[in-house]
Amino acid sequence: MSPTAAIAEPARTLPESTGLKEFMERVEADPLPLAARYQLVAAARVLLEELYVHLPLKRAMHATDPVQRLRLLERRLQPLSEPQFHAELTDVFRDLRDLHTGYQLPDPYRGHVATLGFLVEGYADPDGTPHHIVSKIDSSLVHAGLDVGAELLAFNGVPVERAIERNAAAQAGSNADARLARGLESLTLRPLRTGPPPDEHQVLLAYRTPGGRRRETRVPWRVRAVEQRAGRVQDPVPTLATGLGIDVGSEVRRQVKRALFAPPRARRSAARAPRGAVSHRTLRIRGRSYGYLRVFSFNVAGARSFAEHVARIVEDAPAGGLVVDVRGNPGGHVPAAESALQVLSARPVAPVSFSLPTTRAALALARSNPAFRVWTRSIQDAVETGEVYSQAFPLTDPEAITAGLPRYTGPKVLITDALSYSAADIFAAGFQDNALGPVLGTARRTGAGGANVWTHELLRVWLPELLGQLPRGAGFRVALRRATRARGNVDVPLEDLGVQADELHRLTRRDVTGRNRDLLAAAAALLG
Known part of the structure; x- marks a missing residue:
């Protein structure tokens, strides 16, 4: 312990949770x-x-x-x-x-998810000095200056920057920015469905209070259920949906953050309802009004209902410009993402295309499932052509899904980060490929997830002779159809490459503690 640090009282217990040791x-x-x-x-x-x-x-x-x-x-x-x-x-x-x-x-x-009950966000000074600030905390855990605005200095005796780097090495992000972002996010929040639990039962934190005092405290890992219906724990993402592109672990984190930290009004909407996935407001920056559309997730029940909800929002947005923000969006329903994109465009958008592997199992799937018939011929021909991927075809028709809905035709800018993944990657790619406006990133690239994902449970429906039932509710998810981009980037894969930002903005302290003031000002400047 630092000689200048004071020992704080132990953190209180997070409500509606179980100790990691007991779990x-x-x-x-x-x-x-x-x-x-x-x-x-x-x-x-x-x-x-x-x-x-x-x-x-x-x-x-x-x-x-x-x-x-x-x-x-x-x-x-x-x-x-x-x-x-x-x-x-x-x-x-x-x-x-x-x-x-x-x-x-x-x-x-x-x-279930293991959580410390608070979130940490990072920013850097103009000279590059990093800082990591408590941005959200459950009110039951606030004590001895451990509150919003407290700066983390060390995590289990390790300088916090190094602790995040070590944690990032254990993440599956496609690029360095994505792994680092997930290393920071999972520092305090870890879904147990997608990875082993923390090794330690409690964490020793060294921090500087908002008032400038150095302190140390111990915070226990607690385990919470993500979602329960009729007393049973549920998966937060549908297991039999065919049109998904999503990072399940990040969707779990989103729903836990929503349960712990969202305002009571926001929590009243179902997690997969459009109102639970989207928020909006009007920005007033340098004397001008702009619309602000935050899309937290595309994990919604249907494309048409989601597009209708987005259309109602943008129909009332100021004509001077619209800021669309998909930071932290783990993806979800691909048709919903592409339909929302169409609502933002006056002309038909070119969607991404998808292709299958040219394997025997993929051919069996294409022959058994009528929705896959379009890929059958090219998989058969791969025996002679040697191609490892089938032909690529769109998954959806965004123009047909959004028929009759109003469109937003004013200037637009899209904000992304390294946690924008899968269907959010697809949305960002479509935004850029169809020239809807500039992409402003808080990281150089998006999370780089380029596929339609199916569960083992869903594949068993169509390939029962190949796949058997798994024990105790275990599961697998697999990238089944790869996504490639359109127009000027035709055939460029999204996987591992993501969408490169047109402009880069590094988060500031005012962004972390002041509702993204500098980031939104940068977005407004691009609209201007």
Whole structure:
């Protein structure tokens, strides 16, 4: 402990939560049988060898061979404890650097998240000096200056910048900015469905209070259920939806943040309702009025209802300009994202296109599912052409979905960050490719998720002879159809590349503590 720091009283307990120690004791009391572990490894091999569309890209770009790693894991299962097994299988998928494709831990991990009860955001001084500030905290945990505006100095005795870097190395982001952003976000909030729990039961924090005093305190990890219906824990993302492009872990974090920190009025809307995914207001900057549309997620129930909601908002937006903000958006329903894009354009937008791997399993899927028939011929021809991807076709017709809806024709600017992922990547790509306006990024690139993701459960519906049922509610998600861009960027993949910002804005203290004042001023300047 620093000689200048004062020991604060221990943090209070987060309401409606369980201690991590108690939760793990429950897990360890009923371990996963060895036969179930073999079953999970075998299922993972089938998915990656036969249906994972990015396998050639990942082998080349990240020098990883997940199939061989699964073969080795299968031979070495016997001595592994249950936590070691989950960590090993998770690591195989993490090294793909693909947040679409992953192992989902079984009950009781499903539907739970470990949290410290507060959020941290970072900014840098003009000279580049980094700072990490508590931006949100549950009111029950406020004590001894640990409140909004407190600056973290160390995390378990490690300088906070280094702790974030170490945490980032364990994340599956496609690029350095994405991994670092996820390293910061998961410092205090970790979905247990998509990765092992924290090693420590509590965290020693060193911080500087808003008043300038140095203090230290211990904050326990607590476990909360994400969503419950009829007393049962639910997955926050549909498991049988065909049009998804989403980072499930980030959607879990979004819903937990919403439950803990959103104003009571915002919490009243269902998480997947348009009102729960979008907010809006009017900005007044340098004497001019602009609309501000914040899209937190595209994880909504339907494309048409979402497009109607967005259309009603932008119909009343000031004509002088519209700021569209998709920072932290983990993606969701691809048709909803592309339909919202169409509402922002006076002319028809060119959507992204999708292609399948040219494997036997992909061909069987294309033959059995009528919605996939358009890809059948090119997969068959791959035997002669040697192509690793099928032809690319659009997933949706945004113009048809939005028929009759008003359009916003004024100037627009899009704000992105390294956590804008999947359907949000697709939205940003469409915004840029269709020349709707400049893209202002708080990072150089978006999160770089370029695929339509399917669950093992959904694939079993169409490929029952290839895929069996998984034990204890465990699951997998896999990038099945890869996304490629349109117009001037035709055939350029989104995976691992993302969307490069036209202009870069590094967050300031006023952004973190003052409702993004400098960021929104920069966006307004681009509209001007």
